[in-house]
Amino acid sequence: MRISVIGCGYLGAVHAAGMAELGHDVVGIDVDPAKVAALARAEAPFHEPGLTELLRANRARLLFTTDIAAARDARVHFIAVGTPQSADSDAADTRYVDAAVEALLPYLRPGHLVVGKSTVPVGTAERLAVSVASTGARLAWNPEFLREGRAVADTITPDRLVYGVAEGDAVSVAALDEVYESIVARQTPRIVTDLATAQLVKSAANAFLATKISFINAMAEIAEAVGADVVQLADALGHDARIGRAFLGAGLGFGGGCLPKDIRAFRARAGELGVPDALGFLADVDSINLRRRTRVADVLEQELGPLIGRRIAVLGLAFKPDSDDVRDSPALAVAAMLRDRGGDVVATDPVAIPTARARDPFITYRSNTDDALRDADAVVIATEWAQFRALDPVATGQMVANRLVVDARNVLDVDAWRSAGWIVRGLGRAHALRVEDPRAVQHEPEGAAEREPDHV
């Protein structure tokens, strides 16, 4: 089948390549010439594991262009443009979705299907369906649930398919089944519903995930107050099959291009719909999440006193590992906050320095982890990249001026780090409140290992 994908960002680029992988002829269309040029060379314009390989393997079935007229020959048109937060409110800005559909209208024919994938305020699809219908084409909503860093697998082997169609629209269902033939054939759960429910599924899924993370981070605040350990708490909760361990990772909280703006937009939409109380709790979810960032800066001040002139190595800038995305990144926010409190911040990330620098040029960036660590008064694990989790506490201890680490993602082997003479502060972790002070042994890692074998 011939398919167009309008918008080639984190969602659209992977979707275009994924549809080619499923055997379709795909044209990807974007207004950004640099992005299109990279994709046309079969190069991922952002860091997404497996995307470059997918683009290369399916080169013969992929075309990328800035010319919307290239959508003319496609029968199914996916809308995958962004819906950022509005400049002046929490609501989603749907102007790019509106513009994409508007630009597509001259090329739509009876028998064509426009498929919305962007996350939109519920009600957007119904509005767009009217203009699409004026061309004789149809509109369906087919939300995606892909996670950055795993976007390729999530696109080709999704855990479910959701088709939102107008009542009785079997033609659109059949067209979507044709697009996803191999996925449907694997008995992937497939929910056919109305347009409103399909749009809501996405907002609800992200609201639930954000709530789960903020729930465990609220427990971290309680744990900090009583000297309990939130990681063990999460483990114990997670064994309950009704709760599950996933998304109970306490730490610096959620960021990225989806969860933060989507919960704000969802709440704003509930207000517009006259049911503001229904999603009032999402304001708390948001503030619990943002408080974790402040907590990291507070913990550092507890340990170091005023941060003015103190060198702080921030390890990680991306909002999560395996991504170069720094949109609403907790890690970048912490780096900026520490800088604003007077810290001499040196930040590093395996892939996200260019994107971070574009957003905040006033932080000192070092591409080499050792350079970032050198002479640091404190180290912050801000994004749980595998290479930061795997840091050797003894070798790392020889680079820094002071062995203090704030494990803001709760991923370090605390025993090993403490044995090497480090003060380890986590978020919501009992060890962060222990009265013993290993600073006394911080420059004697070998001896420390013998004297303090099991500190936590």
Ligand code: UDX
């Ligand atoms: C999310 C949804 O998971 C995906 O279904 C949707 O399509 C887009 O939004 P993504 O933004 O790629 O995907 O990242 P995700 O893996 O969901 O993580 C979001 C944030 O939550 C990250 O900052 C991550 O570090 C944080 N997180 C995740 C936690 O703090 N704790 C956890 O236990 C899990």
